[in-house]
Amino acid sequence: MAANRTEAPLGRYIIYLGLVLFFGSGALAYNALCLLTQWLPASERRQQFSRRIMVWLLKTFIAAIEAGGVGRVRFQGVREAIPKGPSIIVANHTGLLDALFLLTELPDVVCIFKSSLRRSPFFCGVIRENDFIANDEGLDLLHAMSNALALGKTILVFPEGTRTEIPPLNEFKAGFALVARRADVRVRTIVIRNSCGLLAKGGGLLRRYATPFQYVFTPGQIFEVNEGEKAVHFCQRVESFFRHELSTDDFAPWQKQRAKASK
Template sequence: MPRFLRIPLSGLAFLIFYGCASAIAWILLPIERHRLRHLPADEQRLALDRFFMRTYAFAIGFMARLGLMHYRLPDTSKIPPGPKVIVANHPSLIDVLFIKASLPGVVVLVKAALFKSPSLRRIFMASGDFKGPDGEGQTFGKTAVLDIFVERLRAGRSVLVFPEGTRSPAWRLHRFRRGAAEAAIRAGVPILPIFVLNDPPVLKKGDKWYDMPKRVPEFELEVLPMIDTANRSSRELTTELRNMLAVRLEAARERTVARNRAEN
């Protein structure tokens, strides 16, 4: 689809996204909870996890049907069950949608500002996401936030962390913070690295909804081998994680450069 058509469709997608968020929060979610009310608490939690997983899958599927992107989700059937820290690079605004559509029951720390929306707040709280402190206090390395993450892990939830703390620059990575590895060590859980490919980069930090690349962007997730955190330091683990994702990012960049040269 040409770029001049994708720009208005992108605006339409954002409008529909927020409209659907209200419909989910105030109509579909209450209906789902009513349907599940007779189940034990654990089964209700699992059913809600699947409900939200389908919701996120629908959201990205809808954007793909509009012609705004192509995407490929990973096969997660062989991922061992149990709580884990999920660590990923963060090239775009919508990375979390792909990860939540791939793995049920994943919780994230949400910016405090987003909790000001009544509809989004209901969705976040129902799915297990939780609010970070206001302002700079929401940094993952802060003790209070780290304690919340460890608490969630010990309660059996998997926690998604973007160690860069913000969206990545195009084809690069920021410095990784050690909070994700530290939380995994304290809770005694493994780390699951996920590489997110966004080619060409779109919805980066500072991008507007109308900043569309010439080519339709492709999103792809690669689940990397699980990392055991026993007897490891957070510094060592953080370095390993960043190197692992940086290698894949550079390989993807080189493929794109080669393809662009061939097309030109």
């Protein structure tokens, strides 16, 4: 769907810019609410209420995307494939909206986020309110993930560490595999396809993306650590699955051109 075009028609691009403004306004308002609720006594009920607001805002944003003819977001059985309980979800990282879109289907997951977002006026309060975990804390990160799993939570990880720079995949970091091995939990995979490169690495917020785009989330293979298997080998097995599933055809022409120029 629109994979061969490099730019949107002007009218649709104007709609896209309106959606950017809509998203930014909603994110700022929700972040402000999260900052205010930090003054209230911490409770599971408060956090659940906050999450419901977040999911409602994200679903409204997706509905606006589709109503405006800018794109479609499709979850191919994601909710059914990811039961509640301790497990690690591993996904490839196509763009800035990957985790936010997934939260509409999996509202209770704990996200591993880029640490710089703690300084963002759009997300600093959201991160604290929802107990998300920063990705730059070394052993503290591994302990935080293990603690979340011990509490029966599901963790969402993007092992590439950043958005895909050279299609089809960046090399995986093995932290998730170490935690899965120690906690003895399954790793469930989700393959993300974002064929116009929306908010991908090097894309920029105001790029005139080819639209209408199609953002697709597909559950993949479930992995378990074999007895005596090293974390690095387990990580390689999971990474190999993604490399088999993805190809450069799943990426926008501008991403392929950028990848060639960087070689």
